[in-house]
Amino acid sequence: MAKFKVGIERPLCISCESCVNICPEFWEMADDGFSYLKGSKKSGENxxxxxxxxxxxxxxxxxxxxxxxxxxxxxxKIV
Incomplete structure (x- = not known):
């Protein structure tokens, strides 16, 4: 089991691309214009x-x- 879990509440995303600029190995902008956590799985809207x-x-x-x-x-939760 992995030590860390990263998650995004996509309905709250404002498409600023801050995460993409800081951490492009994990984050990209999806076709819908919101941030996408690469390799993530949907959990409801998140x-x-x-x-x-x-x-x-x-x-x-x-x-x-x-x-x-x-x-x-x-x-x-640490952040």
């Missing part, structure tokens, strides 16, 4: 992905003006 190393996702979450990106470590 997307989630388990990862072993948080890498730049904490910076992406902290830079998000809509506060719609979340990072969890062992099930506990």
């Amino acid at each position: 997307e989630e992905r388990e990862i072993d190393d948080v890498e730049c996702n904490i910076d992406a979450a902290e830079s998000c003006p809509a506060l719609c990106i979340h990072v969890y470590e062992n099930g506990k």
